[in-house]
Amino acid sequence: MAKAQQTLTFYQSVENYFEKAAPHTGLDRGLLDQIKVCNSIYAIHFPVEIRDPKTGKTSVKVFEGYRVQHSHHRLPTKGGIRFSNHVNQDEVMALATLMSYKCAIVHVPFGGAKGGVKVSPKDYDEETLEKITRRYTYELVRRNFIGPSIDVPAPDYGTGEREMAWILDTYRTLRENELDAAGCVTGKPVNQFGIRGRTEATGRGVFYGLRQACDHVEDMKKLKLSPGIAGKRMVIQGFGNVGTYSAQISQGEGDALIIAVGEHDGYIYDEKGIDIQKLIAVKKETGSIMNYPASFKSKPEDREKVLELECDILVPAALEEVINVNNAKNIKAKIIGEAANGPITSVAEEILLKKGILIIPDVYLNAGGVTVSYFEWLKNLSHMRFGRMDKRYRQQGREGIIGLVESMVGRKVPEDMVHKFVKGADEVDLVRSGLEESMINSYNITRNIMKEKNIDMRTAAFVNAVQLIGQDYQSMGIFP
Ligand code: GLU
Numbered sequence: 001m002a003k004a005q006q007t008l009t010f011y012q013s014v015e016n017y018f019e020k021a022a023p024h025t026g027l028d029r030g031l032l033d034q035i036k037v038c039n040s041i042y043a044i045h046f047p048v049e050i051r052d053p054k055t056g057k058t059s060v061k062v063f064e065g066y067r068v069q070h071s072h073h074r075l076p077t078k079g080g081i082r083f084s085n086h087v088n089q090d091e092v093m094a095l096a097t098l099m100s101y102k103c104a105i106v107h108v109p110f111g112g113a114k115g116g117v118k119v120s121p122k123d124y125d126e127e128t129l130e131k132i133t134r135r136y137t138y139e140l141v142r143r144n145f146i147g148p149s150i151d152v153p154a155p156d157y158g159t160g161e162r163e164m165a166w167i168l169d170t171y172r173t174l175r176e177n178e179l180d181a182a183g184c185v186t187g188k189p190v191n192q193f194g195i196r197g198r199t200e201a202t203g204r205g206v207f208y209g210l211r212q213a214c215d216h217v218e219d220m221k222k223l224k225l226s227p228g229i230a231g232k233r234m235v236i237q238g239f240g241n242v243g244t245y246s247a248q249i250s251q252g253e254g255d256a257l258i259i260a261v262g263e264h265d266g267y268i269y270d271e272k273g274i275d276i277q278k279l280i281a282v283k284k285e286t287g288s289i290m291n292y293p294a295s296f297k298s299k300p301e302d303r304e305k306v307l308e309l310e311c312d313i314l315v316p317a318a319l320e321e322v323i324n325v326n327n328a329k330n331i332k333a334k335i336i337g338e339a340a341n342g343p344i345t346s347v348a349e350e351i352l353l354k355k356g357i358l359i360i361p362d363v364y365l366n367a368g369g370v371t372v373s374y375f376e377w378l379k380n381l382s383h384m385r386f387g388r389m390d391k392r393y394r395q396q397g398r399e400g401i402i403g404l405v406e407s408m409v410g411r412k413v414p415e416d417m418v419h420k421f422v423k424g425a426d427e428v429d430l431v432r433s434g435l436e437e438s439m440i441n442s443y444n445i446t447r448n449i450m451k452e453k454n455i456d457m458r459t460a461a462f463v464n465a466v467q468l469i470g471q472d473y474q475s476m477g478i479f480p
Contacts, residue, residue, distance in 0.1 A: 008345060010094040010320050016346035018097075021462030024453055027470045031479040035100075035469050038093050039111075040069040044139050050128045065136050067115040067145045067153075068096035073472040076149055077113035078103060078370060080156025080187075081136075081163070083129075084319075087116035091320070095156075098341055098363055099370070101465035105446065106367040106438045108374045113151050115140075121158050133163045137170040146171060148183030148381065154373050155187040157319065160241070161199065164188045183380035186373035195376040195386075197431035198369075203245020204432065205368015206339045208439035210313060211254055213335065213360055216447065223334045223358060225312055230255035235311045235333065237262045238318025239279075239289055242339045242366065246315055247276045256313070261289055262306030268294035269309065307331060316343035324348045331357065338362035353456050361458035363465065364446055371438050375431055386431070391424035398422045 008016065015036070022032050044065045051058045066089055069077040079099035082092075092114050100112025117136055121129055140146040146153065146167075155164060167185045175181055188194035197204070207229075214220060214229040225232070234256045236247045243261070250256040251273075258276055260269040265288055268274065274294060282292045290297055298305060307314065307323060307330075314333035316322050320342035323331060328348035335358045338344065342362060344352065352359060379386060399422055402413050425433070450460035473479045 008347065009090045010342055011090045011097070013321075013342065013346040014094045014097050017349075017458060017462055018466070020346075021455075021459045021466055024455060024459065024463045025466045025470065027466065028480065031470055031473055032466070034473060034479070035071065035073075035466055036097075038068050038070045038096060039072050040145075041089065041093065042067045042140075042143055042145055043089060044136075046135050046139055048128070048131050048135050050124065050131075053125050063132060063136075064118040065116065065139065066092040067140055067151070068092045068113060069145070069151055070096035070112040070114075071100040071469060072111050073100075073469050073476075074103070074109045074111050076110060076147070077151045078108070078110035078154070078186075078373065079113040079115070080154045080369075081115040081117070081159050081167075082156040083117050083119050083121050083132075083158030083163070085118060085120040086319070087118040092116045094320070095341055100469065101363045101462060102367045102370055104465040104468040105364050105461055106371050106442050108367075108370055110152070110370070110374070113153075114156070115153055116156075119158075129163070130166055133159075133166040134170045137167045138174070141171060141174045146184055147175075148178075148180045148377070152183065152373070152377060153185050154369065155241075157240070161187055161189045161192075161194060164194075165192045168192060180381055183377050186376040186380075187369075188376070193376075193380055195372065195379050195431060196426075196428040197435070198372045198376055199241065200245045200249070201372035201431075201435060202242045202339070202366050202369035203247075204249050205371065205435055205439050206242065206246040206315065206317075206337060206365055207249040207254055208368070208436050209360060209365045209443055210250065210256075210315075210335075210337050212440050212443040213337075213358065219358065219447075223356070225334060232256050232312040233259045234313045234315060235260040235262075235306060235309050237267075237306050237314070237316045237322065237343075238340065239263050239283065240318065242369075243315070243317030244276075244280060246317055246337075246339050248280065251276045259311060260306055260309050262298075262303055263289050264300075264303060266290050266298040266300045266303050267306035268292050269296040269298070269306075270294040309333075313337055315339050319343070321345050323352070325351070328352055331355070333357060335360065338365050341366065349456075349458065359457060361461050363458070364442055364461050367442070368435055368439060371435055372431055375434060386427045387425050387429075391426070393424075395422055395424040398424075 050061045095114035103110045164187045171184045172181045182193035211229045217227045220227045236243050257273045310332040313335045315337045317339035323344040325347050328351035337360045446461045
Protein backbone atom coordinates (compact mmCIF):
# COMPACT_ATOMS: atom_id res chain seq x y z
CA MET A 1 0.00 0.00 0.00
CA ALA A 2 1.12 3.54 -0.70
CA LYS A 3 2.35 5.31 2.41
CA ALA A 4 0.51 8.57 3.05
CA GLN A 5 2.35 10.29 5.89
CA GLN A 6 3.93 13.62 5.09
CA THR A 7 7.50 12.83 6.09
CA LEU A 8 8.62 9.99 3.89
CA THR A 9 12.16 8.98 3.15
CA PHE A 10 13.35 9.21 -0.46
CA TYR A 11 13.09 5.44 -0.83
CA GLN A 12 9.55 5.40 0.59
CA SER A 13 8.63 8.08 -1.90
CA VAL A 14 9.90 5.87 -4.74
CA GLU A 15 7.96 2.95 -3.25
CA ASN A 16 4.83 5.09 -3.33
CA TYR A 17 5.35 5.83 -7.01
CA PHE A 18 5.76 2.11 -7.62
CA GLU A 19 2.57 1.23 -5.75
CA LYS A 20 0.61 3.87 -7.62
CA ALA A 21 1.68 2.27 -10.91
CA ALA A 22 1.39 -1.39 -9.82
CA PRO A 23 -2.38 -1.86 -10.35
CA HIS A 24 -2.02 -0.65 -13.95
CA THR A 25 0.62 -3.23 -14.86
CA GLY A 26 -1.52 -6.39 -14.70
CA LEU A 27 1.35 -8.25 -12.97
CA ASP A 28 1.01 -10.66 -10.04
CA ARG A 29 1.98 -9.48 -6.56
CA GLY A 30 4.89 -11.95 -6.32
CA LEU A 31 6.45 -10.59 -9.46
CA LEU A 32 5.75 -7.01 -8.40
CA ASP A 33 7.51 -7.68 -5.09
CA GLN A 34 10.55 -9.07 -6.89
CA ILE A 35 10.71 -6.02 -9.16
CA LYS A 36 10.25 -3.62 -6.25
CA VAL A 37 12.94 -4.79 -3.82
CA CYS A 38 16.65 -3.97 -3.90
CA ASN A 39 18.41 -7.26 -4.66
CA SER A 40 21.85 -6.58 -3.15
CA ILE A 41 22.98 -3.94 -0.69
CA TYR A 42 26.64 -3.54 0.11
CA ALA A 43 27.48 -1.15 2.95
CA ILE A 44 31.12 -0.55 3.80
CA HIS A 45 33.39 1.44 6.04
CA PHE A 46 36.96 1.94 4.96
CA PRO A 47 39.91 3.93 6.32
CA VAL A 48 41.83 6.53 4.31
CA GLU A 49 44.81 8.58 5.36
CA ILE A 50 43.81 12.20 4.83
CA ARG A 51 45.78 15.42 4.88
CA ASP A 52 44.50 18.68 6.30
CA PRO A 53 44.93 21.12 3.38
CA LYS A 54 45.68 24.00 5.81
CA THR A 55 48.12 22.44 8.26
CA GLY A 56 49.43 19.64 6.05
CA LYS A 57 48.98 17.23 9.00
CA THR A 58 47.85 13.69 8.22
CA SER A 59 45.37 11.49 10.08
CA VAL A 60 43.20 8.46 9.32
CA LYS A 61 39.49 8.92 8.71
CA VAL A 62 36.90 6.19 8.27
CA PHE A 63 34.49 6.73 5.36
CA GLU A 64 31.02 5.29 4.85
CA GLY A 65 30.18 3.92 1.39
CA TYR A 66 27.46 1.96 -0.39
CA ARG A 67 26.74 0.12 -3.60
CA VAL A 68 23.19 -1.05 -4.15
CA GLN A 69 22.14 -3.29 -7.04
CA HIS A 70 18.42 -2.95 -7.35
CA SER A 71 17.65 -5.43 -10.10
CA HIS A 72 19.51 -8.20 -11.89
CA HIS A 73 16.90 -8.86 -14.58
CA ARG A 74 19.55 -7.67 -17.04
CA LEU A 75 23.29 -7.55 -16.54
CA PRO A 76 25.44 -5.67 -15.92
CA THR A 77 23.75 -3.42 -13.41
CA LYS A 78 24.39 0.25 -14.00
CA GLY A 79 24.34 3.54 -12.15
CA GLY A 80 26.43 6.42 -10.91
CA ILE A 81 28.56 6.96 -7.84
CA ARG A 82 27.73 9.93 -5.70
CA PHE A 83 30.12 11.81 -3.40
CA SER A 84 28.11 13.87 -0.96
CA ASN A 85 27.71 14.43 2.75
CA HIS A 86 24.04 13.47 2.44
CA VAL A 87 24.76 9.93 1.22
CA ASN A 88 22.98 7.24 3.24
CA GLN A 89 21.60 3.79 2.54
CA ASP A 90 18.03 4.95 1.97
CA GLU A 91 19.16 7.47 -0.64
CA VAL A 92 21.35 4.99 -2.51
CA MET A 93 18.53 2.41 -2.49
CA ALA A 94 16.11 4.96 -3.94
CA LEU A 95 18.58 6.03 -6.62
CA ALA A 96 19.42 2.40 -7.56
CA THR A 97 15.71 1.65 -7.91
CA LEU A 98 15.19 4.65 -10.18
CA MET A 99 18.11 3.43 -12.33
CA SER A 100 16.35 0.12 -13.12
CA TYR A 101 13.23 1.92 -14.33
CA LYS A 102 15.25 4.54 -16.17
CA CYS A 103 17.19 1.92 -18.12
CA ALA A 104 13.99 0.06 -19.03
CA ILE A 105 12.26 3.23 -20.24
CA VAL A 106 15.02 4.14 -22.70
CA HIS A 107 15.63 0.51 -23.68
CA VAL A 108 19.10 0.30 -22.21
CA PRO A 109 19.63 -3.38 -21.38
CA PHE A 110 20.95 -2.99 -17.83
CA GLY A 111 19.68 -3.55 -14.32
CA GLY A 112 19.77 -0.58 -11.95
CA ALA A 113 22.43 0.21 -9.36
CA LYS A 114 23.88 3.18 -7.49
CA GLY A 115 26.83 3.88 -5.26
CA GLY A 116 27.76 6.57 -2.84
CA VAL A 117 30.44 7.70 -0.45
CA LYS A 118 29.58 10.03 2.41
CA VAL A 119 32.13 12.71 1.64
CA SER A 120 31.95 16.31 0.55
CA PRO A 121 34.54 16.72 -2.25
CA LYS A 122 35.13 20.37 -1.44
CA ASP A 123 36.52 19.42 2.00
CA TYR A 124 39.48 17.50 0.53
CA ASP A 125 42.35 18.02 -1.85
CA GLU A 126 42.72 16.06 -5.07
CA GLU A 127 45.20 13.60 -3.62
CA THR A 128 42.84 12.63 -0.79
CA LEU A 129 39.87 12.33 -3.16
CA GLU A 130 41.94 10.03 -5.33
CA LYS A 131 42.77 7.84 -2.33
CA ILE A 132 39.09 7.68 -1.32
CA THR A 133 38.01 6.77 -4.87
CA ARG A 134 40.68 4.11 -5.27
CA ARG A 135 39.98 2.56 -1.88
CA TYR A 136 36.22 2.49 -2.54
CA THR A 137 36.89 0.83 -5.93
CA TYR A 138 39.14 -1.72 -4.27
CA GLU A 139 36.29 -2.62 -1.89
CA LEU A 140 33.93 -3.04 -4.86
CA VAL A 141 36.40 -5.28 -6.70
CA ARG A 142 36.96 -7.38 -3.58
CA ARG A 143 33.23 -8.14 -3.29
CA ASN A 144 32.65 -8.56 -7.02
CA PHE A 145 30.50 -5.41 -7.13
CA ILE A 146 32.15 -3.97 -10.23
CA GLY A 147 33.07 -5.29 -13.69
CA PRO A 148 32.00 -4.90 -17.34
CA SER A 149 29.58 -7.80 -17.05
CA ILE A 150 28.69 -7.31 -13.36
CA ASP A 151 28.09 -3.72 -12.35
CA VAL A 152 29.26 -0.59 -14.17
CA PRO A 153 29.45 2.72 -12.26
CA ALA A 154 29.37 6.21 -13.81
CA PRO A 155 29.49 9.81 -12.60
CA ASP A 156 26.78 11.27 -10.40
CA TYR A 157 26.50 14.23 -8.03
CA GLY A 158 30.01 15.14 -6.78
CA THR A 159 31.92 12.91 -9.21
CA GLY A 160 33.03 13.29 -12.82
CA GLU A 161 35.39 11.93 -15.43
CA ARG A 162 38.42 12.39 -13.15
CA GLU A 163 36.99 9.92 -10.60
CA MET A 164 35.97 7.53 -13.39
CA ALA A 165 39.56 7.49 -14.67
CA TRP A 166 40.78 6.60 -11.14
CA ILE A 167 38.19 3.83 -10.92
CA LEU A 168 39.30 2.36 -14.26
CA ASP A 169 42.96 2.54 -13.33
CA THR A 170 42.36 0.82 -9.97
CA TYR A 171 40.23 -1.87 -11.59
CA ARG A 172 42.84 -2.55 -14.26
CA THR A 173 45.58 -2.80 -11.69
CA LEU A 174 43.62 -5.47 -9.87
CA ARG A 175 42.31 -7.30 -12.94
CA GLU A 176 45.42 -7.12 -15.05
CA ASN A 177 44.56 -9.33 -18.01
CA GLU A 178 40.88 -8.60 -18.45
CA LEU A 179 40.30 -7.83 -22.11
CA ASP A 180 37.14 -5.75 -21.60
CA ALA A 181 38.33 -3.97 -18.46
CA ALA A 182 37.65 -0.51 -19.97
CA GLY A 183 33.92 -1.34 -19.80
CA CYS A 184 34.01 -1.55 -15.98
CA VAL A 185 33.00 2.12 -15.66
CA THR A 186 31.53 4.80 -17.97
CA GLY A 187 31.78 8.57 -18.09
CA LYS A 188 35.56 8.28 -18.50
CA PRO A 189 37.67 10.97 -20.20
CA VAL A 190 37.68 10.54 -23.99
CA ASN A 191 41.40 9.75 -23.99
CA GLN A 192 40.81 7.10 -21.31
CA PHE A 193 38.31 4.96 -23.24
CA GLY A 194 35.45 7.46 -22.86
CA ILE A 195 33.04 8.56 -25.57
CA ARG A 196 32.48 11.97 -27.11
CA GLY A 197 29.20 13.52 -25.96
CA ARG A 198 28.96 11.76 -22.58
CA THR A 199 29.65 14.82 -20.42
CA GLU A 200 26.76 16.79 -21.91
CA ALA A 201 24.50 13.73 -22.34
CA THR A 202 22.12 14.15 -19.40
CA GLY A 203 21.56 17.86 -20.13
CA ARG A 204 21.18 17.21 -23.85
CA GLY A 205 18.65 14.47 -23.09
CA VAL A 206 16.74 16.91 -20.88
CA PHE A 207 16.57 19.31 -23.81
CA TYR A 208 15.35 16.63 -26.25
CA GLY A 209 12.72 15.52 -23.73
CA LEU A 210 11.44 19.03 -23.03
CA ARG A 211 11.39 19.87 -26.72
CA GLN A 212 9.38 16.73 -27.42
CA ALA A 213 6.89 17.58 -24.66
CA CYS A 214 6.45 21.12 -26.00
CA ASP A 215 5.89 19.84 -29.53
CA HIS A 216 2.61 18.14 -28.58
CA VAL A 217 0.15 20.88 -29.53
CA GLU A 218 -2.78 19.32 -27.67
CA ASP A 219 -0.84 19.07 -24.39
CA MET A 220 0.43 22.64 -24.66
CA LYS A 221 -3.09 23.88 -25.36
CA LYS A 222 -4.25 22.26 -22.13
CA LEU A 223 -1.55 24.19 -20.26
CA LYS A 224 -2.47 27.41 -22.11
CA LEU A 225 0.95 27.46 -23.76
CA SER A 226 1.91 27.83 -27.40
CA PRO A 227 3.60 24.78 -28.95
CA GLY A 228 7.38 24.57 -29.25
CA ILE A 229 10.19 25.12 -26.76
CA ALA A 230 11.30 28.39 -28.41
CA GLY A 231 10.50 31.37 -26.20
CA LYS A 232 9.38 29.24 -23.23
CA ARG A 233 10.35 30.93 -19.95
CA MET A 234 12.57 28.50 -18.13
CA VAL A 235 13.92 28.39 -14.56
CA ILE A 236 16.93 26.23 -13.72
CA GLN A 237 17.64 25.13 -10.14
CA GLY A 238 21.22 23.81 -9.86
CA PHE A 239 24.05 24.83 -12.16
CA GLY A 240 26.26 21.75 -12.00
CA ASN A 241 26.86 19.47 -14.98
CA VAL A 242 23.18 18.64 -15.64
CA GLY A 243 21.74 22.11 -15.00
CA THR A 244 24.43 23.83 -17.05
CA TYR A 245 24.04 21.66 -20.15
CA SER A 246 20.23 21.61 -19.89
CA ALA A 247 20.23 25.42 -19.87
CA GLN A 248 22.95 25.88 -22.47
CA ILE A 249 21.46 23.49 -25.02
CA SER A 250 17.84 24.58 -24.42
CA GLN A 251 18.93 28.14 -25.09
CA GLY A 252 21.45 27.47 -27.87
CA GLU A 253 19.49 24.88 -29.86
CA GLY A 254 15.93 25.42 -28.67
CA ASP A 255 15.77 29.20 -28.22
CA ALA A 256 14.26 28.83 -24.76
CA LEU A 257 14.35 31.94 -22.57
CA ILE A 258 16.18 31.18 -19.32
CA ILE A 259 14.81 33.74 -16.86
CA ALA A 260 16.36 32.43 -13.63
CA VAL A 261 19.16 30.19 -12.40
CA GLY A 262 19.63 29.13 -8.77
CA GLU A 263 22.49 27.59 -6.83
CA HIS A 264 23.46 27.03 -3.19
CA ASP A 265 24.35 30.72 -2.73
CA GLY A 266 21.16 32.25 -4.14
CA TYR A 267 19.45 32.81 -7.47
CA ILE A 268 19.63 35.32 -10.29
CA TYR A 269 16.60 36.50 -12.24
CA ASP A 270 16.19 38.47 -15.44
CA GLU A 271 12.93 38.65 -17.37
CA LYS A 272 14.87 39.54 -20.55
CA GLY A 273 16.76 36.24 -20.29
CA ILE A 274 20.14 35.16 -18.95
CA ASP A 275 23.00 34.60 -21.38
CA ILE A 276 24.02 31.09 -20.34
CA GLN A 277 27.34 31.16 -22.15
CA LYS A 278 28.23 34.31 -20.22
CA LEU A 279 26.94 32.82 -16.96
CA ILE A 280 29.19 29.78 -17.42
CA ALA A 281 32.17 32.12 -17.88
CA VAL A 282 31.23 34.18 -14.81
CA LYS A 283 30.93 31.07 -12.65
CA LYS A 284 34.23 29.73 -13.94
CA GLU A 285 36.05 33.00 -13.29
CA THR A 286 34.55 34.00 -9.95
CA GLY A 287 33.27 30.72 -8.52
CA SER A 288 29.65 31.92 -8.25
CA ILE A 289 26.67 32.59 -10.53
CA MET A 290 25.79 35.49 -8.22
CA ASN A 291 28.42 37.69 -9.92
CA TYR A 292 26.41 37.70 -13.16
CA PRO A 293 24.90 41.15 -13.85
CA ALA A 294 21.23 40.11 -13.57
CA SER A 295 18.37 42.53 -12.88
CA PHE A 296 17.62 40.73 -9.60
CA LYS A 297 19.77 38.71 -7.21
CA SER A 298 18.32 36.93 -4.21
CA LYS A 299 19.79 36.65 -0.73
CA PRO A 300 21.53 33.29 -0.09
CA GLU A 301 18.82 32.24 2.39
CA ASP A 302 16.16 32.72 -0.33
CA ARG A 303 17.84 30.29 -2.73
CA GLU A 304 14.94 27.83 -2.64
CA LYS A 305 12.49 30.54 -3.72
CA VAL A 306 13.81 30.06 -7.26
CA LEU A 307 11.51 27.02 -7.41
CA GLU A 308 8.49 29.19 -6.72
CA LEU A 309 9.00 31.67 -9.57
CA GLU A 310 6.28 32.08 -12.15
CA CYS A 311 7.50 30.39 -15.37
CA ASP A 312 6.58 27.96 -18.14
CA ILE A 313 9.18 25.28 -17.39
CA LEU A 314 10.88 24.65 -14.06
CA VAL A 315 13.95 22.41 -14.21
CA PRO A 316 15.16 21.15 -10.82
CA ALA A 317 18.67 19.91 -11.65
CA ALA A 318 20.36 19.39 -8.30
CA LEU A 319 19.30 17.03 -5.52
CA GLU A 320 16.25 15.07 -4.41
CA GLU A 321 13.21 16.21 -2.40
CA VAL A 322 13.58 19.93 -3.14
CA ILE A 323 9.88 20.17 -3.99
CA ASN A 324 8.11 18.80 -0.97
CA VAL A 325 5.02 19.25 1.14
CA ASN A 326 6.33 22.61 2.42
CA ASN A 327 6.61 24.40 -0.92
CA ALA A 328 4.47 22.38 -3.39
CA LYS A 329 1.50 24.71 -3.00
CA ASN A 330 3.68 27.69 -4.00
CA ILE A 331 4.96 26.23 -7.28
CA LYS A 332 3.74 28.29 -10.23
CA ALA A 333 5.41 26.51 -13.17
CA LYS A 334 3.20 24.94 -15.84
CA ILE A 335 5.71 22.20 -16.65
CA ILE A 336 8.31 20.66 -14.32
CA GLY A 337 11.16 18.82 -16.03
CA GLU A 338 12.94 16.61 -13.51
CA ALA A 339 16.60 16.81 -14.54
CA ALA A 340 17.69 15.71 -11.05
CA ASN A 341 16.81 12.35 -9.53
CA GLY A 342 13.80 12.49 -7.20
CA PRO A 343 13.39 16.28 -6.88
CA ILE A 344 9.65 15.93 -6.08
CA THR A 345 8.40 13.88 -3.12
CA SER A 346 5.40 11.63 -3.72
CA VAL A 347 3.23 13.68 -1.34
CA ALA A 348 4.20 16.92 -3.12
CA GLU A 349 3.46 15.36 -6.48
CA GLU A 350 -0.22 14.85 -5.58
CA ILE A 351 -0.49 18.57 -4.78
CA LEU A 352 1.21 19.54 -8.05
CA LEU A 353 -0.96 17.22 -10.15
CA LYS A 354 -4.10 18.74 -8.66
CA LYS A 355 -2.82 22.12 -9.86
CA GLY A 356 -2.67 20.70 -13.41
CA ILE A 357 1.14 20.87 -13.69
CA LEU A 358 2.70 18.60 -16.30
CA ILE A 359 5.52 16.71 -14.53
CA ILE A 360 8.05 15.10 -16.85
CA PRO A 361 9.61 12.48 -14.56
CA ASP A 362 13.29 11.87 -13.83
CA VAL A 363 13.14 8.20 -14.84
CA TYR A 364 12.56 9.39 -18.37
CA LEU A 365 13.92 12.94 -18.57
CA ASN A 366 17.40 12.45 -17.15
CA ALA A 367 17.98 9.08 -18.84
CA GLY A 368 20.28 10.69 -21.43
CA GLY A 369 23.29 10.08 -19.20
CA VAL A 370 22.81 6.34 -18.94
CA THR A 371 21.83 6.11 -22.61
CA VAL A 372 25.19 7.50 -23.67
CA SER A 373 26.89 5.40 -20.97
CA TYR A 374 25.43 2.41 -22.80
CA PHE A 375 27.02 3.64 -26.03
CA GLU A 376 30.34 4.06 -24.22
CA TRP A 377 30.14 0.54 -22.78
CA LEU A 378 29.38 -0.85 -26.26
CA LYS A 379 32.36 1.07 -27.63
CA ASN A 380 34.57 -0.41 -24.91
CA LEU A 381 33.41 -3.95 -25.64
CA SER A 382 33.86 -3.52 -29.39
CA HIS A 383 37.27 -1.88 -28.87
CA MET A 384 36.48 0.56 -31.66
CA ARG A 385 35.30 4.12 -32.04
CA PHE A 386 31.82 4.53 -33.56
CA GLY A 387 32.00 5.63 -37.20
CA ARG A 388 35.47 4.26 -37.79
CA MET A 389 34.39 1.58 -40.26
CA ASP A 390 31.83 3.43 -42.33
CA LYS A 391 32.48 7.18 -42.15
CA ARG A 392 34.70 7.36 -45.23
CA TYR A 393 32.67 4.79 -47.14
CA ARG A 394 29.47 6.82 -46.72
CA GLN A 395 31.30 10.05 -47.53
CA GLN A 396 32.59 8.60 -50.77
CA GLY A 397 29.13 7.32 -51.72
CA ARG A 398 27.66 10.79 -51.26
CA GLU A 399 30.52 12.40 -53.21
CA GLY A 400 29.61 10.02 -56.03
CA ILE A 401 25.97 11.16 -55.97
CA ILE A 402 26.98 14.85 -55.99
CA GLY A 403 29.33 14.18 -58.93
CA LEU A 404 26.49 12.49 -60.77
CA VAL A 405 24.09 15.38 -60.09
CA GLU A 406 26.73 17.89 -61.26
CA SER A 407 27.35 16.03 -64.48
CA MET A 408 23.60 15.77 -65.14
CA VAL A 409 22.76 19.44 -64.52
CA GLY A 410 26.10 20.71 -65.86
CA ARG A 411 26.74 22.91 -62.82
CA LYS A 412 28.89 22.71 -59.69
CA VAL A 413 27.15 22.26 -56.33
CA PRO A 414 28.33 25.08 -54.01
CA GLU A 415 31.24 24.08 -51.77
CA ASP A 416 29.42 24.69 -48.45
CA MET A 417 26.50 22.50 -49.54
CA VAL A 418 28.87 19.75 -50.64
CA HIS A 419 30.48 19.83 -47.20
CA LYS A 420 27.10 19.70 -45.42
CA PHE A 421 25.74 16.75 -47.38
CA VAL A 422 28.91 14.78 -47.89
CA LYS A 423 30.42 14.79 -44.41
CA GLY A 424 30.23 11.35 -42.81
CA ALA A 425 29.12 11.05 -39.19
CA ASP A 426 31.71 11.46 -36.46
CA GLU A 427 31.38 9.66 -33.15
CA VAL A 428 29.73 12.67 -31.50
CA ASP A 429 27.18 12.97 -34.34
CA LEU A 430 26.22 9.32 -33.90
CA VAL A 431 26.01 9.65 -30.12
CA ARG A 432 23.74 12.70 -30.37
CA SER A 433 21.57 11.09 -33.01
CA GLY A 434 21.20 7.87 -30.96
CA LEU A 435 20.35 9.92 -27.88
CA GLU A 436 17.79 12.06 -29.72
CA GLU A 437 16.10 8.95 -31.13
CA SER A 438 15.86 7.34 -27.67
CA MET A 439 14.46 10.45 -26.02
CA ILE A 440 11.83 11.04 -28.71
CA ASN A 441 10.70 7.42 -28.86
CA SER A 442 10.53 6.96 -25.11
CA TYR A 443 8.58 10.18 -24.66
CA ASN A 444 5.97 9.11 -27.17
CA ILE A 445 5.64 5.62 -25.66
CA THR A 446 5.24 7.07 -22.15
CA ARG A 447 2.75 9.69 -23.35
CA ASN A 448 0.66 7.04 -25.11
CA ILE A 449 0.40 5.00 -21.90
CA MET A 450 -0.50 8.16 -20.02
CA LYS A 451 -3.34 8.96 -22.45
CA GLU A 452 -4.54 5.39 -22.79
CA LYS A 453 -4.79 4.78 -19.04
CA ASN A 454 -5.65 8.36 -18.10
CA ILE A 455 -2.83 8.56 -15.56
CA ASP A 456 -0.04 11.06 -14.88
CA MET A 457 3.27 10.83 -16.73
CA ARG A 458 5.35 9.44 -13.86
CA THR A 459 2.85 6.67 -13.23
CA ALA A 460 2.85 5.92 -16.97
CA ALA A 461 6.66 5.77 -17.00
CA PHE A 462 6.65 3.41 -14.00
CA VAL A 463 3.96 1.22 -15.61
CA ASN A 464 6.08 0.95 -18.76
CA ALA A 465 9.27 0.17 -16.84
CA VAL A 466 7.69 -2.35 -14.46
CA GLN A 467 5.99 -4.18 -17.34
CA LEU A 468 9.24 -4.37 -19.32
CA ILE A 469 11.20 -5.67 -16.33
CA GLY A 470 8.32 -8.06 -15.57
CA GLN A 471 8.52 -9.47 -19.11
CA ASP A 472 12.22 -10.19 -18.56
CA TYR A 473 11.49 -12.10 -15.36
CA GLN A 474 8.65 -13.98 -17.03
CA SER A 475 10.85 -14.99 -19.95
CA MET A 476 13.36 -16.45 -17.46
CA GLY A 477 10.58 -18.84 -16.45
CA ILE A 478 10.67 -17.94 -12.75
CA PHE A 479 7.32 -16.15 -12.70
CA PRO A 480 4.10 -17.08 -14.52
N1 GLU B 1 24.33 9.11 -12.62
C1 GLU B 1 23.59 9.14 -13.83
C2 GLU B 1 22.12 8.85 -13.57
O1 GLU B 1 21.64 9.02 -12.48
C3 GLU B 1 24.20 8.28 -14.92
C4 GLU B 1 24.23 6.80 -14.66
C5 GLU B 1 25.04 6.00 -15.68
O2 GLU B 1 25.44 6.55 -16.69
O3 GLU B 1 25.24 4.82 -15.41
O4 GLU B 1 21.38 8.52 -14.45
